[in-house]
Amino acid sequence: xxQVKQSPQSLIVxxxxxxxxxxxxxxxxxxxxxxxxxxxxxxxxxxxxxxxxVSEKKEGRFTISFNKSAKQFSLHIxxxxxxxxxxxxxxxxxxxxxxxxxxxxxxxxxxxx
Amino acid sequence: xAVVSQHPSWVICKSGTSVKIECRSLDFQATTMxxxxxxxxxxxxxxxxxNEGSKxxxxxGVEKDKFLINHASLTLSTxxxxxxxxxxxxxxxxxxxxxxxxxxxxxxxxxxxxx
Numbered sequence: 001x002x003q004v005k006q007s008p009q010s011l012i013v014x015x016x017x018x019x020x021x022x023x024x025x026x027x028x029x030x031x032x033x034x035x036x037x038x039x040x041x042x043x044x045x046x047x048x049x050x051x052x053x054v055s056e057k058k059e060g061r062f063t064i065s066f067n068k069s070a071k072q073f074s075l076h077i078x079x080x081x082x083x084x085x086x087x088x089x090x091x092x093x094x095x096x097x098x099x100x101x102x103x104x105x106x107x108x109x110x111x112x113x
Numbered sequence: 114x115a116v117v118s119q120h121p122s123w124v125i126c127k128s129g130t131s132v133k134i135e136c137r138s139l140d141f142q143a144t145t146m147x148x149x150x151x152x153x154x155x156x157x158x159x160x161x162x163x164n165e166g167s168k169x170x171x172x173x174g175v176e177k178d179k180f181l182i183n184h185a186s187l188t189l190s191t192x193x194x195x196x197x198x199x200x201x202x203x204x205x206x207x208x209x210x211x212x213x214x215x216x217x218x219x220x221x222x223x224x225x226x227x228x
Contacts, residue, residue, distance in 0.1 A: 034216070043119070043206045043219035044157070089156060093217075100147050101208070101217055103156045 004092050006104030013080055014112050021107045022074045023090035030092040034101070035064065035075045038087045047088075048075070080111045115141045115211045119220025126197055126227055134192045134223045136207035143209035146190035147217075148182060151204040163190050197227040 005024045013019045023033075034049035050057045050064045050073065057064045061078040077084055090104040116139040126132050136146060144165050149157040161177075163169040163184035171177045179201075181193040194201055207220040 036219075041204075041222065041224065043208075043222040045219070046216060049216065100159050100162055105156045106154075108154070 004102050004104045010108045012110045019077050023104050024072045031095050032093045033073050034091050036089045082111045082113050085111050115218045117218050117220040123224040131195045136190050136220050138188045142187035147208040149206045199227045202227045
């Protein structure tokens with residue numbers, strides 16, 4: 001019930017394309033859903049996050065779509081660039097300061113020039 | 114923004130020796146620090162949760178005597194890999210919950226290679 005399932009495992013798009021990464025969760029008590037970007041040899045960096053009372057959130061070229069009834073959320077990257085090539089992780093957590101993140105399995109994105 | 118500074122970035126040690134990894138919260142007080150382990154092309158796996166001034170809580174399957182965690186202050190948590198072996202080679206990352214919000218900030222990670 002603590003799992004977050006992420007797909008696809010890898011994704012290749014052309015520059016300017018719109019990669020979409022999907023995640024699904026089971027635990028309806030999750031109340032925070034962030035997306036992280038990780039470059040090789042670096043720690044994850046927060047891209048954007050959403051709470052379940054909102055269906056969509058946009059920050060720059062990154063958009064989260066959230067479907068509470070389906071228990072799914074997705075990341076869209078508009079006008080993707082080669083510099084966006086990285087591994088992306090979705091995650092979810094319960095409320096409370098000591099609640100840890102549960103991560104998806106990751107998606108390796110390659111944006112071709 | 115909230116920053117967690119992690120050191121060292123990489124370390125190579127001989128089998129049987131111990132290695133200490135430090136994580137410091139630079140501009141906020143981290144009452145809770147999370148320690149993760151990440152193998153190549155895999156996700157982050159939570160090893161333990163440390164709370165300032167108390168014993169860490171380890172995830173199932175993580176040897177608490179091998180991975181010693183100390184969280185003696187609100188700005189410093191350390192992970193010591195004791196009697197390291199080649200199978201302990203991995204990428205270790207710390208994280209802290211940002212006070213007053215829902216966000217989590219991560220350290221830059223430590224690449225441990227045991228030879």
